Amino acid sequence: MKRAKKKQFQDFVAAKGLKSTRQRDLILECFLASDSHLSTEELYLKVRAKNPAIGFATVYRTLKLFAEAGIAREIHFGDGQSRYEHVAEGEHHDHLVCTRCGSVQEFENEAIEKLQQEVAEQFGFKVETHKLELYGICPKCRK
Ligand SMILES: [Zn+2]
Ligand SMILES: [Zn+2]
Ligand SMILES: [Zn+2]
DSSP: OHHHHHHHHHHHHHHTTOOOOHHHHHHHHHHHHOOSOEEHHHHHHHHHHHOTTOOHHHHHHHHHHHHHHTSEEEEEOSSSOEEEEEOOTTOOOEEEEETTTOOEEEEOOHHHHHHHHHHHHHTTOOOOOOOOEEEEOOHHHHO
């Protein structure tokens, strides 16, 4: 799966007429090696640990490029930070976001998905995409 994403990104870069660069490859490695919801800052710290020559702006731009290439999804959890997660083809999940510690739990619920669909249909609305985020206090913080 990781390899498929790399390939997808390489194809995208080639189609855009961009050169592939070592720095971008390293950023991609770091991104794919993590499986959480990374902010640009967090990814930057990971990248910098491996190559201090890579600047924040490069990481920022590269993440935008990942999103454009369809290998990353940009998410906002209402704290003003952009976060990114990998998107797997045809996969979908929603999020429970802790407002104290910022931890994020993923979930999938078929009944909710179906209900959303029904609501949209009632309004003659065709859903193309959606995000559902529930904000509250996680089990750890509730202790
Ligand atoms: Zn959903
Ligand atoms: Zn928490
Ligand atoms: Zn997620």
